[in-house]
Amino acid sequence: MPEPMPDSLPDSGAGDSPRTLYDKLWDSHVVHTEADGTTLLYVDRQLIHEVSSPQAFEGLREGGRSVLRPGRHLAVADHNIPTLDRRNGIRDPISRRQVQALEGNAREFGIAFVPVLDPRQGIVHVIGPEQGMTLPGTTLVCGDSHTSTHGALACLAFGIGTSEVEHVLATQCLPTRRMRTMRILLEGTLPRGVSAKDLALALIGWIGTAGGTGYAVEYAGPAVRALSMEGRMTLCNMSIEAGARTGLVAVDEVTIDYLCGRPAVPRGALWDEAVAHWRTLVSDPGARFDREIVLDVTALAPQVTWGTSPEMVVDVTGRVPDPAAEADPARREQIRRALGYMGLRPGQPMQEVAIDKVFIGSCTNGRIEDLRAAAEVLRGHRIAPGIRQALAVPGSGLVRAQAEAEGLDTVFREAGFEWREPGCSMCLAMNEDVLLPGDRCAATSNRNFEGRQGAGGRTHLVSPAMAAAAAVAGRFADVRKILA
């Protein structure tokens, strides 16, 4: 017997057996499936940035092809743009050419482009949801691994390669394969000072950077329901760091409230129709997942990475691991190498590790709630004398404007932070915001491999509140004590 569906949910349309949210999104976009499982999937929306798109447009030009549905794509430059004085243009010639190429390609192929000086410009994964481009029940792709972010809105979203970007531009379809499904059920309540970022880091520490490989992960349970849309996006954003190309959260009132009134979201009767459909975008009771993980978050502590992979993470109250205590020789060597690069001693308490720089921003933590969380810690404080640079970089122009309306820019500035214009900034070394060799940075971004923020730079991934606490203390500090 199938489990009964609640009365308020319209039938989602595929027989009686309970389906996961992923199954529903997948089933409603299949164009054709081959005997070997290769599936042609319909793509509703594509976001495009300057780094992964030039060859795709070049391919179209060479093949004499056009874009099938230009209205389904949105282009924005985010990785290569300066976050300072951008009215004076881009100094670096390679970056300048890349951004000009994106604008030219968008114009040539009739795709909407958000100009660098437009108030809506920002990181592609921040502006998609913000503009209502990201909708529940749709498929969305982008030539960028952190496209998983958009799954927070029950949208089947994943990163693709440049040749696939071209394919989607030309055909609005993508050959791909069905993923396996994993549910991560998060029970309990997050303590004060512990955020979605800590949750994401702790999960990766637990399941490892390959733990989600091949899976579409659905985050569920009371601790996820209690997260804001921003927090859900942070969690889904880092799915890729756990190996999963897709992260998902089912639709609830938080999703619907977030979407209401956004520019590209349906209005009037269409809104009512859309909401009725969106409410079906939940995993049915009794739906089977290929893997299930249950975790209680009630005792979770703020997290800090110590190594060169997001899984190399400990509680802020913890210590840098000792390779000598590791039984597995491969793992021992990894720890040894990471400690060498990071300039850390085995067994060193995390709270004794002093930092040089702080970066608050990125598509993981550059949204308004992230800036509020950091500002709450910074208010009335100054960054420690040893901090040589502290950047606050909103994820979009609209986030920046909202933060300014709330006076957060003043809080950051008075604390000694630089208040920058939106972009990927110091998340990766593709623009002017880079670490110098040996610099140690508390960063709210998502990757910490060798050289990620600049050659020789040392990245510690933390939440916005923890980055602010580290800025004030000059070393990693337990933000729970500051907020207590």
Ligand SMILES: CC(C)[C@H](C(=O)O)[C@@H](O)C(=O)O
């Ligand atoms: C440059 C881009 C293709 C890349 C990605 O795919 O994620 C970048 O955004 C990153 O975070 O490393």
Ligand code: SF4
């Ligand atoms: S902010 Fe960082 S992770 Fe996000 S898209 Fe830009 S470079 Fe990639």
